[in-house]
Amino acid sequence: MSNSAPCQRARACVAASALLALGGAFGCGSGSPSEPGTGAGGSDVVGPRVLLGTGREVFEEVPADGHVTLIMGLQGGYHVWTSFLVYDLEAEVLRMELSTRWEGVDGSQEQNAGNVSLHAAQDGAGESALASLGWPMSIFNPTCANGRRLVLDLRVIEAGTGLALTDSSQWIVDVPEEYRSSDCSP
Numbered sequence: 001m002s003n004s005a006p007c008q009r010a011r012a013c014v015a016a017s018a019l020l021a022l023g024g025a026f027g028c029g030s031g032s033p034s035e036p037g038t039g040a041g042g043s044d045v046v047g048p049r050v051l052l053g054t055g056r057e058v059f060e061e062v063p064a065d066g067h068v069t070l071i072m073g074l075q076g077g078y079h080v081w082t083s084f085l086v087y088d089l090e091a092e093v094l095r096m097e098l099s100t101r102w103e104g105v106d107g108s109q110e111q112n113a114g115n116v117s118l119h120a121a122q123d124g125a126g127e128s129a130l131a132s133l134g135w136p137m138s139i140f141n142p143t144c145a146n147g148r149r150l151v152l153d154l155r156v157i158e159a160g161t162g163l164a165l166t167d168s169s170q171w172i173v174d175v176p177e178e179y180r181s182s183d184c185s186p
Contacts, residue, residue: 046088048086048087048088048089048163049086049088049165049167050084050085050165051085051086051123052084052152052167053082053083053084054081054083054134055083055134056133057133057134059083059084059085059121059131059132062169062171064169064170065171065172066171066172067172068080068081068150068171069174069175070139070142070145070173070176073136077138078138078139078142078143078179079136079137079138079139079142080100080136080137080171080173082134082152083134083135084096084131084154084167085130086129086130086131086132087127087129089163091118091130091158092118093115093116093117093118093159094115094116094157095114095156095157095158095159096116096155096156097111097155097156097157098112098113098135098153098154099111099153100138100140100150100152101150102139102140102141102149102150102151103148103150103151105140108140110137110138110139112137112138116135117133118131118132119131139173142173142175143175143180143181143184144181144183144184144185145173146173146174146175147172147173148172148173149170150171150173151168152168152169152170153166153168154169
């Protein structure tokens, strides 16, 4: 193995990457912040955490198996509004990775990602947080979704530190009658 400057730099980069990966694997997720019996912001966790919810302009917390309404967008697509709160983190922009899938339906996953601006907010318990504006999240086969359980997985990443926070939720989708398809196989 060579001790040339390029080789030493390459080994240092590999070692630093391995340490960052280990840091991300241990303790950087937020767990399940919507569990009953937790404190303000849905969590007794001290430190950075994220809470997935709905809302276009204002964050709305959705309990597990809470109901959300399917929306028809201006361009003819269908989606549910998603947004999130971030606690104990100072960032103006986070990288968001969000996926949805129908519970028990293979091949139904939809993924979106983007850089999301945050603004100061307070949660329902009065705790300070940063909030995203609503994100119109596409879902698979939406017009046949009435009453189905939608599984959502959120990951937000702070660019400067690489800190990643996660949250997952399950919502029941309500499809307005006028959007429902008459051609839905069971």
